[in-house]
Amino acid sequence: MSGVFEQVYALVRQIPPGKVATYGQLAHLIGRPRGARLVGYAMSACPSSAGVPCHRVVNRFGGTTAAFDTFGPGTQRALLEAEGVAFTPEGCVDLSLHLWQPLF
DNA sequence: GCAGTGACCGTGA
DNA sequence: CTCACGGCCACTG
Secondary structure, three states: OOOHHHHHHHHHHHOOOOOEEEHHHHHHHOOOOOOHHHHHHHHHHOOHHHOOOHHHEEOOOOEOOHHHHHHOOOHHHHHHHHOOOOEOOOOEEOHHHHEOOOOO
16 A cells, blocks of 8 residues: 555556556556556566456567466466457557556 | 665657 | 667565
């Protein structure tokens, strides 16, 4: 609470299935236009106990995080595809179709 | 208690 | 157009 991480987790938790958000976008939403790194670190913490779908967070290119290879190659991609997220031949998420836009 | 690092982004030259 | 650097917060050693 009262921490940047909690702010990030709160937003990520609001991301509906089939949608993805970028680090920079989340950083802006928490009031840290230049704090994209904080979002990345917050994801690294990725407390499953907090119910944070960190697999729905990708970089600005829509590329999945290599850190997910911890569970196996292409783990994050598999999770997103299971939710109906379309991927480009380059292996990136089609942000034009699945970029999460906070209504309010 | 101090310093360095980290799943990144944006701007300047 | 491309290359390079700074900046933000929290956690670890």
